[in-house]
Amino acid sequence: MNPTERFPHETLERLFHEPARLAIMSALCAADGALTFNELRGQCDLTDGNLSRHLKALQEAGAVTVTKRFVGVRPRTTVRLSETGLARFGDYLTALEDVLLAARRAVPGRRAGRGVVGARRAETR
Incomplete structure (x- = not known):
């Protein structure tokens, strides 16, 4: 690697490179x-407080918008991806793919097109 080149993992945006936020953005x-907040909580298997904390970070970064309103007498919180958040998350996923591809190439005896799941399946046979 050229000394002026960055390692692929250095391009990963830290905002999204956290398991809970990756789960939220993917969902x-x-x-x-x-x-809704409740749907996200269930899909991401997070507590109310943990989900709120991660949503705050995503909201402050402009990746999501959080809208609170009442449906009848019940409060409803809806979380939406922003256009900026979607674009930034897409860039993050591209960078993550580059990191994974570089790592896969570095592992001896591995072919670039073969996934980890397929490799595990083959090992158990």
Whole structure:
């Protein structure tokens, strides 16, 4: 590697490179960009406090918007991906793919196209 080049992992955006936030962003992407607080809590298996803390970080970074309203007498909090958040998360995923590909290439005897799941399955046979 050229001394002026960055290691692939240095390009990962720390905002998203945290398991709970990665889960939140992935769940929102899979749901076409919006979920209620309760749906997110269930899908990401987080406590109310933990989810609130991670949503605050994502909201402060402009990755999501959080809307609170009442449906009848019940409060409802909806979390939506922002356009900026979606673009930044897409860039993060591309960087993560680069890191994984570089790591896969560095492991002796591994082919670049073979996934870890397939490798584990083959080892157990």
